[in-house]
Amino acid sequence: MITRYLTLVALRGAVRLAGRLLRAAAIAAALVAAAPVSLVAGYSAALAWLLGWPPRRLYAAALWCLPMVAVWLAWTGLRAPSGGALAAIATAPYHAWLSMWHLGAAGSVAAAAVTIAPAAIPLGLVAGGLAWSRRIYSMRAGTGGLTPGSPVVFDQRQWWHQVRSARARIAAPGSVPLTTPSGDVVAGAVIRAVGHPQRPVAVLPYARLRSHQVVIGTTGTGKTTLLLRLWAGFMATALRRHVAGAGGRPLLVVLDCKGGGDSRRVADRARRVLRDAGARATAVWPDEASLSIWDLPPGRLVTTLLDLIEHGSGPAAYYADVMEAVVSLAAGAPAGPPRSTADFLARLDPGWLAAAYRTGRHDSELALIGSAARQVPDVALRFRALFRRLGPGLDGPGSFADADVWYCILEGTAEIAVAEAQARTLVDLLASYVAHGAGRPGGSAPEVLLAVDEFSAVSRRLPVWQLYERARSLGLAVQVSAQSWQGLAGDESERLRIAASADGGIWLLRTPHPDPVVALAGNRPVIDTTRRLMGAALWSDEGSSRLRHTPVLDPDIVRALDVGQAAYIHRGAVTFVQVKRLVAAPAALAPPAASGRPGWQAAVMPASLPGLADPASLPGLADPAGPVVPPDAGPPRAAEPGGSPVLPDARPLLDEAFGPESR
Amino acid sequence: MTLSTAKGARAAPVRLTERDLRGLVFTAEMYGVQLDLLAGLLDLAPAGAGRVAARWRRIGYADSARIGPGRPWVWLTRRGLTACGLRYPAVPPALSRLAHLRAVAAVRLALESASGYRQAEGYWRSERKLRARMGGRVGLREHIPDGEIHFPNGRGVPYAGECWAVEAELTRKTVIRTAAIMRELLARTADYGSPAAETAVPGRPPRHARVLYLCSPAARPTVARAAGTLGAMAPRIEIRNLPPAAALDGLGCS
Numbered sequence: 001m002i003t004r005y006l007t008l009v010a011l012r013g014a015v016r017l018a019g020r021l022l023r024a025a026a027i028a029a030a031l032v033a034a035a036p037v038s039l040v041a042g043y044s045a046a047l048a049w050l051l052g053w054p055p056r057r058l059y060a061a062a063l064w065c066l067p068m069v070a071v072w073l074a075w076t077g078l079r080a081p082s083g084g085a086l087a088a089i090a091t092a093p094y095h096a097w098l099s100m101w102h103l104g105a106a107g108s109v110a111a112a113a114v115t116i117a118p119a120a121i122p123l124g125l126v127a128g129g130l131a132w133s134r135r136i137y138s139m140r141a142g143t144g145g146l147t148p149g150s151p152v153v154f155d156q157r158q159w160w161h162q163v164r165s166a167r168a169r170i171a172a173p174g175s176v177p178l179t180t181p182s183g184d185v186v187a188g189a190v191i192r193a194v195g196h197p198q199r200p201v202a203v204l205p206y207a208r209l210r211s212h213q214v215v216i217g218t219t220g221t222g223k224t225t226l227l228l229r230l231w232a233g234f235m236a237t238a239l240r241r242h243v244a245g246a247g248g249r250p251l252l253v254v255l256d257c258k259g260g261g262d263s264r265r266v267a268d269r270a271r272r273v274l275r276d277a278g279a280r281a282t283a284v285w286p287d288e289a290s291l292s293i294w295d296l297p298p299g300r301l302v303t304t305l306l307d308l309i310e311h312g313s314g315p316a317a318y319y320a321d322v323m324e325a326v327v328s329l330a331a332g333a334p335a336g337p338p339r340s341t342a343d344f345l346a347r348l349d350p351g352w353l354a355a356a357y358r359t360g361r362h363d364s365e366l367a368l369i370g371s372a373a374r375q376v377p378d379v380a381l382r383f384r385a386l387f388r389r390l391g392p393g394l395d396g397p398g399s400f401a402d403a404d405v406w407y408c409i410l411e412g413t414a415e416i417a418v419a420e421a422q423a424r425t426l427v428d429l430l431a432s433y434v435a436h437g438a439g440r441p442g443g444s445a446p447e448v449l450l451a452v453d454e455f456s457a458v459s460r461r462l463p464v465w466q467l468y469e470r471a472r473s474l475g476l477a478v479q480v481s482a483q484s485w486q487g488l489a490g491d492e493s494e495r496l497r498i499a500a501s502a503d504g505g506i507w508l509l510r511t512p513h514p515d516p517v518v519a520l521a522g523n524r525p526v527i528d529t530t531r532r533l534m535g536a537a538l539w540s541d542e543g544s545s546r547l548r549h550t551p552v553l554d555p556d557i558v559r560a561l562d563v564g565q566a567a568y569i570h571r572g573a574v575t576f577v578q579v580k581r582l583v584a585a586p587a588a589l590a591p592p593a594a595s596g597r598p599g600w601q602a603a604v605m606p607a608s609l610p611g612l613a614d615p616a617s618l619p620g621l622a623d624p625a626g627p628v629v630p631p632d633a634g635p636p637r638a639a640e641p642g643g644s645p646v647l648p649d650a651r652p653l654l655d656e657a658f659g660p661e662s663r
Numbered sequence: 664m665t666l667s668t669a670k671g672a673r674a675a676p677v678r679l680t681e682r683d684l685r686g687l688v689f690t691a692e693m694y695g696v697q698l699d700l701l702a703g704l705l706d707l708a709p710a711g712a713g714r715v716a717a718r719w720r721r722i723g724y725a726d727s728a729r730i731g732p733g734r735p736w737v738w739l740t741r742r743g744l745t746a747c748g749l750r751y752p753a754v755p756p757a758l759s760r761l762a763h764l765r766a767v768a769a770v771r772l773a774l775e776s777a778s779g780y781r782q783a784e785g786y787w788r789s790e791r792k793l794r795a796r797m798g799g800r801v802g803l804r805e806h807i808p809d810g811e812i813h814f815p816n817g818r819g820v821p822y823a824g825e826c827w828a829v830e831a832e833l834t835r836k837t838v839i840r841t842a843a844i845m846r847e848l849l850a851r852t853a854d855y856g857s858p859a860a861e862t863a864v865p866g867r868p869p870r871h872a873r874v875l876y877l878c879s880p881a882a883r884p885t886v887a888r889a890a891g892t893l894g895a896m897a898p899r900i901e902i903r904n905l906p907p908a909a910a911l912d913g914l915g916c917s
Contacts, residue, residue, distance in 0.1 A: 245843060278863075279860065647873060647898060647899065648822045652779055654901060657773045
């Protein structure tokens with residue numbers, strides 16, 4: 001009995017082995033018979049493996065071969081005897097195959113290759129694509145490879161191959177432009193895409209930069225490089241749109257809330273990079289440029305001034321009320337709002353206030369001044385101390401209309417209280433500029449991108465989510481960046497609120513705690529396969545598969561990202577990008593200061609320039625005194641009452657050259 | 664001016680006249696020129712222009728062929744361009760641009776023949792020269808005019824000191840595209856080839872005081888409508904009909 005069983009087992013084994021050998025022989029024969037196709041397929045699949053290409057790239061290459069195939073078939077049809085063109089075209093691949101073998105047998109290898117190429121190359125590419133696709137699928141499903149660990153090794157190798165290809169792409173000159181012809185921003189080369197279409201370069205539609213974005217990455221991971229590229233892309237596209245009349249003038253406001261020397265180095269780099277992108281001037285606040293808090297409308301000015309001073313609660317609320325009354329009186333005096341810090345501080349005096357309101361129509365205000373007269377010196381003392389700490393950066397002159405880029409450095413590390421007050425004021429100034437259209441006579445609304453870095457360090461008085469909501473209502477795009485998830489905002493609900501409303505996507509660079517963002521990115525279905533263990537280090541090809549959900553964004557990849565690599569998460573899909581670094585032009589010498597304005601302002605704009613938002617506001621158009629030709633062109637021309645310059649009459653010349661024109 | 668026709672000591676010298684120089688440089692700057700326009704430029708009869716072109720061919724400075732409707736076209740060879748000191752690629756005029764090239768050359772000739780232009784000592788800067796200044800950096804969306812005219816200062820004409828952009832419009836574009844081109848030209852503040860950051864800098868004087876549009880009857884309504892959308896900038900657009908000589912034989916100006 002045992003002998004019979006063993007014989008049966010041996011027979012079954014022999015039959016199985018014979019079947020496998022037969023199958024292998026048949027496959028080998030088919031491969032040899034279709035040798036050219038097999039060669040192209042093998043080469044293309046190997047190339048795709050080596051370079052980490054997706055199969056669709058091979059299919060696309062096959063499609064690009066179609067013109068060649070069409071020409072070849074047309075030529076075959078034309079050469080055929082009359083009436084036999086269709087038959088000749090239908091049998092062309094077979095005849096080419098036969099000819100290839102005959103030529104090969106005769107030793108004409110090159111001629112054989114040329115004969116079969118039109119048919120073999122596209123077919124081989126398709127076959128290679130299918131084989132590569134099958135391989136990827138089997139590895140993803142866990143059914144490929146000799147051991148259950150093979151898919152892991154395969155994936156890891158593919159990652160490195162994809163990284164190598166992406167690095168090669170960004171190193172190739174001209175292969176990763178800043179923007180596409182349609183105005184989309186190119187961030188870098190795509191390493192891998194999950195859910196997004198896998199393209200060679202990571203293209204970000206301009207509309208995403210006009211939505212809220214979040215950028216998270218620790219120091220030294222390439223966050224600044226990424227931000228600079230996004231800012232430059234925004235500036236280049238927005239300027240192009242503006243010149244074409246499709247949008248308002250762009251304005252990029254960066255609030256760098258770390259401060260110190262590092263922020264100043266980044267500011268210098270940003271200035272050079274953005275200049276190459278088309279920005280006419282970058283104002284670095286408060287080092288080189290200033291803004292004026294006194295440009296705020298009176299009502300907003302009172303609120304902002306009161307927010308700058310910290311008030312206690314309980315009995316201290318009484319002093320807050322007194323302070324509000326005094327500041328309202330000073331800011332709303334009949335003589336007009338204050339124009340400078342000195343002007344405002346001078347008004348915080350009972351005598352000045354009483355004199356200002358003694359017009360006969362302000363009895364109630366005079367009564368208020370009388371009752372608060374004892375507290376006014378205290379209020380003045382507090383504001384004097386506040387303005388001394390704030391420095392001259394908010395005392396003007398200057399407005400956001402003066403430059404395309406405002407890089408504001410807040411000393412959030414060294415002087416938190418001051419930075420908090422500055423942040424609050426800058427946001428108020430920007431909101432006022434956008435809402436009230438300062439410096440934009442009749443122009444379209446500016447396209448503003450507000451980029452805040454480590455804002456949580458200074459967000460005690462203005463929570464980030466409030467900034468978000470305010471920006472949304474004003475049509476501003478906000479880009480919040482932080483070194484970690486915790487740095488986004490003060491508490492978890494606020495962080496989730498910010499990340500969840502990032503319509504423009506989330507950029508995640510290397511960070512040790514990517515899990516909250518991973519959870520936000522969502523899941524995708526994958527096939528999970530088990531294998532039966534047959535013995536030590538030996539697995540059979542039997543097992544079971546099930547569908548399970550796994551995160552779209554692999555947190556371990558994020559933890560291991562190299563410098564310059566980022567994961568872009570948008571709509572439940574992720575693209576890993578090798579960011580292309582923008583090489584900035586050498587630093588330019590600062591132009592000399594003139595007419596009391598900071599050097600950069602004096603260099604790029606005349607003091608009398610009324611507005612910069614619209615091409616029509618160029619000097620010589622909106623500015624009646626502005627020259628319409630280069631300054632050395634001749635005497636200035638008079639302007640029409642409407643503001644347009646009167647161009648000299650060129651009709652005689654044109655009539656002579658092209659004939660008289662009927663008008 | 665005497666030049667040698669070939670490298671080496673045995674090369675026979677060639678005497679070029681002022682007329683030759685004017686014709687060679689004009690031909691180089693306009694990509695190529697048809698013989699009848701060359702005749703107009705050199706103030707010769709067509710047969711005389713043909714003889715001049717044949718001489719240029721003989722010395723290897725030019726090539727000519729009947730590549731389109733009408734009279735043969737003449738263009739400069741690498742040797743001719745080198746002799747003129749111009750580093751343009753030596754290629755024949757593109758067939759798809761023949762009508763446009765002829766129209767621009769006719770516009771330039773019409774202007775240069777006007778006494779007002781000569782009195783102003785106007786200087787034509789061709790599209791080819793502008794492109795050469797840009798190198799390979801012409802953006803996909805950047806528009807280069809068909810020519811620029813510079814009027815030097817202090818020449819006793821009202822438009823002295825101005826720089827004009829010239830556009831020859833044979834075919835209809837969309838109003839939006841035409842208006843965008845007009846805005847771009849009028850807002851430009853820097854020379855071609857300057858850094859991108861200086862292309863349109865608010866606060867600086869515009870480069871082009873005005874843009875001169877020479878239109879075919881078909882294109883004129885679109886150009887006029889586009890100019891009408893420019894608001895305050897509209898007075899800086901001058902629109903005229905293309906001169907009759909702009910028509911490529913057999914194609915007309917439409």
